[in-house]
Amino acid sequence: MADVVMYTDGGARGNPGKAAAGVVIVENGRTVAAFGKYLGDALTNNWAEYEALILAIEDALRLGLNDRNIEIRMDSELIVKQMTGEYKVKDAKMKIMHAKVRELLLVFQHVHFQHIPREENSEADRLVNEAIDSHG
Numbered sequence: 001m002a003d004v005v006m007y008t009d010g011g012a013r014g015n016p017g018k019a020a021a022g023v024v025i026v027e028n029g030r031t032v033a034a035f036g037k038y039l040g041d042a043l044t045n046n047w048a049e050y051e052a053l054i055l056a057i058e059d060a061l062r063l064g065l066n067d068r069n070i071e072i073r074m075d076s077e078l079i080v081k082q083m084t085g086e087y088k089v090k091d092a093k094m095k096i097m098h099a100k101v102r103e104l105l106l107v108f109q110h111v112h113f114q115h116i117p118r119e120e121n122s123e124a125d126r127l128v129n130e131a132i133d134s135h136g
Helices: 045-062 077-083 092-105 118-133
Strands: 004-013 017-027 030-043 069-074 110-115
Touching: 004 045, 004 118, 017 045, 017 118, 030 045, 030 118, 045 069, 045 077, 045 092, 045 118, 069 077, 069 118, 077 092, 077 110
Parallel strands: 004 069, 069 110
Antiparallel strands: 004 017, 017 030
16 A cells, blocks of 8 residues: 555647646645646647656655655556556657656655556646646
8 A cells, every 4th residue: 555646647738739737646645735737838648748747756755755655646558558667668758758757766665656547537637737728
């Protein structure tokens, strides 16, 4: 059982298009962080998914959660399978993002990735949409 559950989501309207990330961090059943961040224009869904993951990990570090059992839940099956090594990362830009995530995760004691249905990631998804909506 994880002490900390991080829900992340990224999206791009138009793919590529206006993109944002959503992050929800829950520690022992209590939400300790929840935010959306607008990422910019002409970005892809996969790039936004990786960016959301990076933002969540950086926030967990800021909160001092690196000594906890972490479960990262995402509705992006592709990113989860790339992070667990089941899929190779082929795109050059995604290789850079993947490497950055791997490097950030080195300081954590235990991290587990879990693919979840979109319905179970509704809060992070809502934060993505609010961030995109706030930028017209």
